[in-house]
Amino acid sequence: MINQIDIASFGSFSGLEWKKTVRDRGKNVQNFKRLNIIYGRNYSGKTTLSRVFRALEIRKTPLSYHNPSFTIYGEKGNVTHATIPAHNYDVRVYNRDFVTDNLGFLVNQVDGEIKTFAIVGEQNKEIDDAISAIETRLGSVEGKCGLRYELETKKKERDRTETSHSTASNSLEEKLRSHANNEIKKNREYGSPVYNIGSIKSDIAATKKPDFVTLTIDEQAAKLALLKQEALPDITGTLEIQLNFDSLRSAAEPLLSKEITPTKPIQELLNDSVLQLWVKQGIGHHRKKRDTCAFCRQALPDNIWQVLDSHFSKESGDLEAALDAAILTVNNEINAIADFNSFKRDQFYTEERSAFDTSSAALSHALGVYKKDLEALKKALEDRKSNLFQVISLKDSIHDDKTIQKHVDAINALISTSNSKTKTLEKDKTAARNALRLANVYTFSQAINHDDEIVKINNLKTDMDGARTTYDEAEKEIRESESAVSALRAKQKDESKGADRVNSLLSHFFGHDGIKLEAKDNLDQTTVKFEIIRDGKSAYNLSEGECSLIAFCYFIAKLEDPDSMGKELIIYIDDPISSLDGNHIFFIFSLIESLIAKPIKNPDGSNAYRYKQLFISTHNLDFLKYLKRLSIPKKKITAGEGKQKSVDDNEHFMIERNGASSNILLMPSYLKDYITEFHYLFHQIYKCKDPENAHINYEPFFGFGNNLRKFLEAFLFFKYPYHDNRNDAFERIKKFFGEEEDTAIALVNRLNNEFSHLEAVPDRGFKPVEIPEISKVANYVLDKIYAADQDQYNALLKSIGEPERTS
Known part of the structure; x- marks a missing residue:
């Protein structure tokens, strides 16, 4: 329809x-x-x-x-x-x-x-029978049988599956559209002023690729920081560390392994290296300075210097001087370590800072091992100096030159990368935005079970396509059957x-x-x-x-x-x-x-x-x-x-x-509701029988005078179709109301002079309608009509949809 x-x-x-x-x-x-x-x-x-x-x-x-x-x-x-x-x-x-x-x-x-x-x-019985058989097979929706009725059932199933598919599809589309507009398009961090449902579908497809890996929280933070990053000045120079341990060790080893003996050794000093060191240091405080011992206040023996010079020979003095020089060189190398890496993380772009911190920490650790080797070498030299006549062996070093150089190379690579970032910063920001957006889309798609929803929608589409095919085939069968009927009728x-x-x-x-x-x-x-x-x-x-x-x-x-x-x-x-x-x-x-x-x-x-x-x-x-x-x-x-x-x-x-x-x-x-104006007028009068109706619809009460006059004119004309008096309407009213002549005349006067005209009494148009009086007149007329002809009265009630009156 x-x-x-x-x-x-x-x-x-x-x-x-x-x-x-x-x-x-x-x-x-x-x-x-x-x-x-x-x-x-x-x-x-x-x-x-x-x-x-x-x-x-x-x-x-x-x-x-x-x-x-x-x-x-x-x-x-x-x-x-x-x-x-x-x-x-x-x-x-x-x-x-x-x-x-x-x-x-x-x-x-x-x-x-x-x-x-x-x-x-x-009539052709054979054709009629064929048509009848087809029509029976076709059936009807109203008769609830045949192909047409089955088609209606298939139509409902088609409509149901279409609605289910549409509802599920629209629900997912609305989620995608809302997220694309509210979470992506309006997010300046993603920089996507033109982003719609097609865009988010494309991004979801991108997150399904094998090479996609979503960002960790730290990586997202780094990407966000990069978006705020301004261009940095280039980092000048590179990190170069020259390790001297091998040369220092080579110079120290002969000093540590050289064997010397005093001319006339003092056995007591040989037995106590601390005492020997104390005596040696005392020579510098006493020779040519004091005649008494600064410790015990006793006079120094006359031959003290000859005895000590016989113990501390020139050879030992030369070794001591060489050890002091070696210790100073090693100590300088130790002090230089702190200045090997002078680069700071703030010199790098955000994305390189984490790698720089890692490489810098690893380099510091490796240099710490290197420093330990230097300190061990220094300690060996100092120990030999403390006991010049005692040979000292060096332990194997534990630092790794290659590891240190690897960390140096890593930092230099970061310097190169960071310096090149200035040229590619905007491109990198675009890549960061894309990565952040894809990470957001990935999280969103997981939250709404996007893959499950797609499977569900595809299953519903399969159901819908099947229902459509079933309906189309049934409709085609009906068309073919109807065409067959038309062909038979054409004969x-x-x-x-x-x-x-x-x-x-x-x-x-x-x-x-x-x-x-x-x-x-x-x-x-x-x-x-x-x-x-x-x-x-x-x-x-x-x-x-x-x-x-x-x-x-x-x-x-x-x-x-x-x-x-x-x-x-x-x-x-x-x-x-x-x-x-x-x-x-x-x-x-x-x-x-x-x-x-x-x-x-x-x-x-x-x-x-x-x-x-x-x-x-x-x-x-x-x-x-x-x-x-x-x-x-x-x-x-x-x-x-x-x-x-x-x-x-x-x-x-x-x-x-x-x-x-x-x-x-x-x-x-x-x-729509009235067959004639006569029925309409009767209905308007009937509405006025109850004064409470004025609260619902007051219009019948205002038009009561004209409606009642016109109704009685028509009603009484057909009841008394002919009078020879000039005032036939007045005479009909008198005849209908019978012996109640005074009441009838009063009614007519009110109809003609008040209810249906304002010319004679214009002030009535400025007064409220007298509802109780109108209801009284309406009931008076209706009762009279009922008393005169109950069948006609009930027929009039039926015509306006009211129940019959029984008393």
Whole structure:
């Protein structure tokens, strides 16, 4: 079915947005229903609207409409002016264009012709059985059987899988879109002002590559620091460390291993190296300076210097001097170690600082080992000096020249890298941003279980594709079956039966035997044409009423041709009333009711309808009155606790034209709810019987005077159709209210002088309405009508939807 229609530009319609205009009093949007009654005055836009539906039928827009633009929303997909050639709706439209296209003779009786059509001819049992078998197999949705019902089930499964896939896909897409916009695009650290859902999908794919490794926390911190890094000056020079241990050891070893002996050794000193050192140091404090011992104050022996010089020979003095020189050289090497590496971490870019700290610490450790070797060498020299006559052996060194040089090379490489960073800093920052962004995306994708969601969505897509394929195959099978039915029916086509059907409708519904349609062969008997015949002769100068009757009967009959039979038709009937009298208007209604609107009973007692959707538009209020009596289709809806109930599936609309633009609205209640003005007036009076109703709707109370006067005039005119008194209305009121003449006269006076006129009592227009008094009068009149004729009163109550009165 078709649900809504937006018309941006088409004829008198401009800027029509259904959801803005077609709303009930509760501001709820209302759709087209199965049965739709449309009222509009002449030139309001009814025919223009029918032409939108006619465009669906013939699959093209009228050539006379410039730049048409509209969208039709329905259960078989939306259709726009651009996609009109391809849609899935079966539409049949009766309007002025249908008459022009098919019954040109009625428009131009000189050159026009009437197109022939065929309906099923004589019965052929074999073909009928084949058609019946296919139709049984096709079944129906309403009958809950056959391929059509199964297709509905498959459609629901297709829709369910599409919804499930769409929901899961949209949910993931929304997560990706939100993260891309809020966490990446707005984060200046990532520098991605143009970043969207496509970008984050690409980044997620990048994190799936084998060579991707996400950043550690420390690496992220380093990347962030790099983004803040400004260009540094180049580091001048390189690290060069010249180790002298080997030469120092080579110079020390002869001194440590050289053996010397005193000329006349003093055994006591030889036995005690500390004492020997103490004596040797004492020589410098006493020779040529003192005659007494500075320690014991005793006079020095005369031969003390000869004895000591015999012990401490010139050879030992030379060795001591050589040892002092060696110790000084080693000590200088030890002191130089602290200045070997003068580079600082702040001289390097952020990304090199960690490596510099590592290499610098490793170098310091290696140099510490080197320093220990130097200190061991120094210690050996000092020990030999302390005991010149004792040979000392050196231990093997433990430092590694190659390790130290490796760390030196590493630091020099960092210097080179850092110096080159100035040229590549911006490029490095871009790489850092990319790495940080990918790390963020990776963490996010893990948090939302992206891979699992993709697997889930792919599985749902597989289900959806399967359901779609199943539905398409079932739909194809139905189309093929329907084509087979059409082909079988084509074998029974008989153009003469089309003319006979039109004539049957003219005769049966309108009693019109004066004119009829005949199918005649052309001269070579190869084709058939329709002619309108009156009294056995070709008819011309048809009245407008006759043209309307023939055209509408032709349309109804054509619904039985093979192209329409068995299809779920959307039927649009535009204003079939033109120059017809009251009887013919009723017959048109009867034709629509009996052949289109009235349901057919299924074997299980349920209703089947001969149309998928029905639209009827009119400008004629009498015809509108009849249309309110059409059989109203029902549909089942789910009520409370999962129970189903049947509700009416119809709606009433109105087309209005304001200036140059037409609009579609819900039909107002005064047109929709009342068959005649008489019923409307009775309802307004009935609303005034209870004064509390004024709190809900005060309008009936303000219009009470006019409504009551007009109602009584109509009611009493038909009750007492003739009086010879000049004031017939007054006399009818007196007669109806009987013996209560004074009350009746008082009532009339109030009606004429106060309730229905302000001219005689203008001050009443400036006073509040007397609600209790109005209710009293309303109840008085209603009680009188009930007392006079209970059946009529209850019939009036029924017409306005109120329960019968029993007392």
